[in-house]
Amino acid sequence: MTSIAKTLRPLARAAASSSRPLRPAFSRTAPQIRCLSSTLPRRDVDISDIPPTPITHLSDTEALMAESVSKFAQDVILPKAREMDEAESMDPTVVEQLFEQGLMGVEIPEEYGGSGMNFTSAIIAIEELARVDPSVSVMADVHNTLCNTAILKWGTEKLKKEWLPKLATNTVGSFCLSEPVSGSDAFALATKATRTGNGYKINGGKMWITNSMEANFFIVFANLDPSKKYKGITAFIVEKGTPGFSIAKKEKKLGIRASSTCVINFDDVEIPKENLLGDEFEGYKYAIGLLNEGRIGIAAQMTGLALGAFENAAGYAWNDRKQFGQLIGEFQGMQHQMAQAWTEIQAARALVFNAARKKEAGEDFVMDAAMAKLYASQVAGKVSGQAVEWMGGMGFVREGLAEKYFRDSKIGAIYEGTSNIQLTTIARHLQKTYTK
Amino acid sequence: MSGLRILVPVKRVIDYAVKPRVNRAQTAVETANVKHSMNPFDELSIEEAVRLRERKVPVEEIVAFSAGPPKAQDILRTAMAMGADRGIHVQIDEKEGKGELEPLGVAKLLKRVVEKEKSNLVILGKQSIDDDAGQTGQMLAALLNWSQATQASKVQVEGDSVIVTREVDGGVETLKAKLPMIITTDLRLNEPRYASLPNIMKAKKKPLDKKTLKDFEGDFSARLKTVKVTEPPPRKGGIKVEDVDGMISKLKELGAL
Known part of the structure; x- marks a missing residue:
C-alpha cells in the first residue's frame, strides 16, 4: 500500500540532531512520557526528501475508496440511520454489509482475508461513515483501530491465523x-x-x-x-x-x-x-499504544460528523427554506456563520489527516492525535449545534438528522480519552519541550 | 464457442448529483473542480458483464475501455474494482470542449478496439449523461455490421445466442440474436455494486494499457462545431385562473386552443 513509510528510504536518524535550534521540533524532541501518552515510533524513517503535498491529498486508491464508501454510506446506511437511532440498535444487515464491503478489515493484510490498506484509509472510511451515521462509524472505528490493530501488532501467528480472517469477514470485535x-x-x-x-x-x-x-x-x-x-x-x-x-x-x-x-x-x-x-x-503498554492511535479514529469520526451536520444544514439553507422573500442562506448573518463553521471543520480535518500521516510515516504522533481528537470533537459539537439552529424548527424535530448529529457529537469529548485528558497530554508534551 | 470476450466502454462524466454550469464563454459546460464519476449507464454495463460471469456464463475476459483525459483512469480503476479484468485507456487531450470525441469518433475507435481485442460482445450504456447523444452503440453496430439490442432490461446468454428484454411503450419486447453483438443498457437492468475495499486493492494490480489516438488507424476527428451552449431558461411560475371561462380564454390567448 501507499504507506508513506514503505516508499521512503530507511535512514539513521543522524540528520535529526542537526541545526535549527530555534524551532521546537516536536516530532523529534517530543519526549516519551508515561501515562496514556507515549508510544514509540514504529520505525526510523526520514521523510525530508519527499516533496510536500497538501495534507488533504489522497492517493488514487484512497480517493477511490473514499468515493466508494461514501456512496455505500449514502445509499445503504443513510435510509436506516434515523430508524436505528430510534430503535437504539444496530441493524444486523448493516453490520453484514460493512463486512462485505471490506470495511471491518481495512488494515488486515489480504492473506488474512482483509482489505490490506493503510492506516489513513481506515481513517477516511471512519470519516465517510460518520458523515452519514456516527454510530456505524464508531463500530467500524473500534473494530479496526483497536481490535484488529491489537492482533496485528501483538498476536501470535496462531492467534492471527485464527482471528484475523474472522475479524475481516464476520466477527465484530470489542x-x-x-x-x-x-x-x-x-x-x-x-x-x-x-x-x-x-x-x-x-x-x-x-x-x-x-x-x-x-x-x-x-x-x-x-x-x-x-x-x-x-x-x-x-x-x-x-x-x-x-x-x-x-x-x-x-x-x-x-x-x-x-x-x-x-x-x-x-x-x-x-x-x-x-x-x-x-x-x-x-497490557498497559498495549492499551496506551492502541488508544493513542485509536483517538485519531475518533477524531475522524468527529470531523465526519461535523461534515455531515454541515452538509445537511447547508442543503436546507441554500435550497429549501425561504424567509423575508429569500433563501435563508442568502442572509449575511447566516453566511458568515457557515463560512466560519466550514473553516473550523477544515482546520480540524487538517489536524486529523496530519496525525494519520505522521503515524504512517513512523513519526511521534501522540500530541498530534490528542490535538486532533480534542479539536475535532469541539468543532463537531459546535457545528452540529449551530446546524440545528440554522435549520430552526426543522433542525429540532426528530424527522431529519440535524438533532441526531448534535446528540451524537457529545460523545466525542468523552470516550477514548476525555477532552481534559487530551489537554493534559498536550500540556505535558509542551511542558517537557519548554522546560529549560 | 470458447467464451465471451466482453468489451465495456466507460465514460468519465460530471457526477449525476452535480448541477452542471455553462462556462462564461458559452462554449461548454464547466468541468474544472467539478466532481466526476463513471457514467451511471456504464456502471450498469460493467455490472451486467460481471453478473454474466457470476451466473456461470462462460466469460473469458471483461475489458473496460475509456477514451478521455488522464483522470479517466480513475473510472477504469473503478470498473476493475467492480470486476473488469483489465483496462485500456486512450488518452485524449481535452481543452475547454475542444478535441473531444464525438459519438462517431468513439464508435470508429471502438471498432478498432473490438478488432484488436477480438471481442464478441460489447455492452455499452445507452447514453452518457453529459451529452445524452445515445448514438455510440448503434453506430458501432453499424460499423461492425453486428446485431444490436438497445436499452436492455434483461440479458440472457444461451450458447451463442443472446436474449435481450427491453422495455418499450406499454410492455416489453424480447429480442434474440446471435453473437457477436452489441447491447446497450437501461436503468432497470441491474443494481451496480459498490467497489469493496479488497477489490479496490486488487484493481490496483490489474493491467491498465495506456494508449493515444495515434495507436489506432482511422480518422476520429470531430465533424460538428459547437456554436453555443446555454442554460435552459428558468421555469416561470404559472398563474391561477378564476374559472373555466378564464382558463379557456387564457389558453386561447396563448394559442393553445
Missing part, C-alpha cells in the same frame, strides 16, 4: 478497558486474572463497552499481579459464550444510540493459555 472504578484513570482497573493449570481465569466487571452486543471477540484488560500496580495489567482474548462471561446491562444513551454500550461481567471466566495477547504484564 475492546474492554473501562470499569466502574477506572475511566480516565484507566490503569486503576480492578478486574483480576489468575493463572490456572493451562491458562487464565478472569474475574471482575467492565463498563461502557462499545460494540458489546454485536461482538463475539473481546480484548479484555485485567491485572495479573495487583502487587505490581498498573504494571500487572495484561491483555486477554475472550470469546462471547465462554462460561462466566455475561452482558449485564445495555445502556440507554444520549447519542450514538444505535451503537451498543454495555456492562460486562466476568465470573470465573476460564480461557486457554493461547488467549494471552502478547506478553504478560505488557
Whole structure:
C-alpha cells in the first residue's frame, strides 16, 4: 500500500540532531512520557526528501475508496440511520454489509482475508461513515483501530491465523478497558486474572463497552499481579459464550444510540493459555499504544460528523427554506456563520489527516492525535449545534438528522480519552519541550 | 464457442448529483473542480458483464475501455474494482470542449478496439449523461455490421445466442440474436455494486494499457462545431385562473386552443 513509510528510504536518524535550534521540533524532541501518552515510533524513517503535498491529498486508491464508501454510506446506511437511532440498535444487515464491503478489515493484510490498506484509509472510511451515521462509524472505528490493530501488532501467528480472517469477514470485535472504578484513570482497573493449570481465569466487571452486543471477540484488560500496580495489567482474548462471561446491562444513551454500550461481567471466566495477547504484564503498554492511535479514529469520526451536520444544514439553507422573500442562506448573518463553521471543520480535518500521516510515516504522533481528537470533537459539537439552529424548527424535530448529529457529537469529548485528558497530554508534551 | 470476450466502454462524466454550469464563454459546460464519476449507464454495463460471469456464463475476459483525459483512469480503476479484468485507456487531450470525441469518433475507435481485442460482445450504456447523444452503440453496430439490442432490461446468454428484454411503450419486447453483438443498457437492468475495499486493492494490480489516438488507424476527428451552449431558461411560475371561462380564454390567448 501507499504507506508513506514503505516508499521512503530507511535512514539513521543522524540528520535529526542537526541545526535549527530555534524551532521546537516536536516530532523529534517530543519526549516519551508515561501515562496514556507515549508510544514509540514504529520505525526510523526520514521523510525530508519527499516533496510536500497538501495534507488533504489522497492517493488514487484512497480517493477511490473514499468515493466508494461514501456512496455505500449514502445509499445503504443513510435510509436506516434515523430508524436505528430510534430503535437504539444496530441493524444486523448493516453490520453484514460493512463486512462485505471490506470495511471491518481495512488494515488486515489480504492473506488474512482483509482489505490490506493503510492506516489513513481506515481513517477516511471512519470519516465517510460518520458523515452519514456516527454510530456505524464508531463500530467500524473500534473494530479496526483497536481490535484488529491489537492482533496485528501483538498476536501470535496462531492467534492471527485464527482471528484475523474472522475479524475481516464476520466477527465484530470489542475492546474492554473501562470499569466502574477506572475511566480516565484507566490503569486503576480492578478486574483480576489468575493463572490456572493451562491458562487464565478472569474475574471482575467492565463498563461502557462499545460494540458489546454485536461482538463475539473481546480484548479484555485485567491485572495479573495487583502487587505490581498498573504494571500487572495484561491483555486477554475472550470469546462471547465462554462460561462466566455475561452482558449485564445495555445502556440507554444520549447519542450514538444505535451503537451498543454495555456492562460486562466476568465470573470465573476460564480461557486457554493461547488467549494471552502478547506478553504478560505488557497490557498497559498495549492499551496506551492502541488508544493513542485509536483517538485519531475518533477524531475522524468527529470531523465526519461535523461534515455531515454541515452538509445537511447547508442543503436546507441554500435550497429549501425561504424567509423575508429569500433563501435563508442568502442572509449575511447566516453566511458568515457557515463560512466560519466550514473553516473550523477544515482546520480540524487538517489536524486529523496530519496525525494519520505522521503515524504512517513512523513519526511521534501522540500530541498530534490528542490535538486532533480534542479539536475535532469541539468543532463537531459546535457545528452540529449551530446546524440545528440554522435549520430552526426543522433542525429540532426528530424527522431529519440535524438533532441526531448534535446528540451524537457529545460523545466525542468523552470516550477514548476525555477532552481534559487530551489537554493534559498536550500540556505535558509542551511542558517537557519548554522546560529549560 | 470458447467464451465471451466482453468489451465495456466507460465514460468519465460530471457526477449525476452535480448541477452542471455553462462556462462564461458559452462554449461548454464547466468541468474544472467539478466532481466526476463513471457514467451511471456504464456502471450498469460493467455490472451486467460481471453478473454474466457470476451466473456461470462462460466469460473469458471483461475489458473496460475509456477514451478521455488522464483522470479517466480513475473510472477504469473503478470498473476493475467492480470486476473488469483489465483496462485500456486512450488518452485524449481535452481543452475547454475542444478535441473531444464525438459519438462517431468513439464508435470508429471502438471498432478498432473490438478488432484488436477480438471481442464478441460489447455492452455499452445507452447514453452518457453529459451529452445524452445515445448514438455510440448503434453506430458501432453499424460499423461492425453486428446485431444490436438497445436499452436492455434483461440479458440472457444461451450458447451463442443472446436474449435481450427491453422495455418499450406499454410492455416489453424480447429480442434474440446471435453473437457477436452489441447491447446497450437501461436503468432497470441491474443494481451496480459498490467497489469493496479488497477489490479496490486488487484493481490496483490489474493491467491498465495506456494508449493515444495515434495507436489506432482511422480518422476520429470531430465533424460538428459547437456554436453555443446555454442554460435552459428558468421555469416561470404559472398563474391561477378564476374559472373555466378564464382558463379557456387564457389558453386561447396563448394559442393553445
